[in-house]
Amino acid sequence: MTTDDVLAAWTAELTAALGFPEGFELDRDVVLDLARDAAHGVARPAAPLTTFLVGYAAGLRGGTADDVAATASVASRLAVARNPESTAQ
Template sequence: MTTTPPELDVWAARLIAALDLPDGTVVDVAAVLDLARDAAHGVARPAAPLTTYLVGYAAGLAGGGAADVDRAVRIATELATEPATGDPTP
């Protein structure tokens, strides 16, 4: 697991407030960074922001709860760390 610099936690809190996300919104910064790392190394560098965006979007559409985020992160991590098959479906 990635160790996050304190400024990322501060940035996340500022961004949460600026985006008017619900009070109590918590972001697991280390999990996001780990996912971005896996996508960047397992797919291609530009896959990091794309992957984290799509995972957030999917989790939000599924309800946005912790279980929804965990499921989306798990799926994306598995795809990013397995050998490419050319098939875009999980």
């Protein structure tokens, strides 16, 4: 089983257990890129904290994919600005 398979299965299991609506779609790359930017631009422990805060903020805005993308963009920009030499590969 590949990492992508494991992550897809985990995401499906967790979203079901958390009561997400049927058909919920997650842009996993947005979340993983955000975690990378926070980990490298701020500090490793900032990755889970940042992704949680972005998810919460996106939920407050309405929880759409656009809300997630917008809040992730703000957080990534701030994280990368702290350490511009750590920008994504």
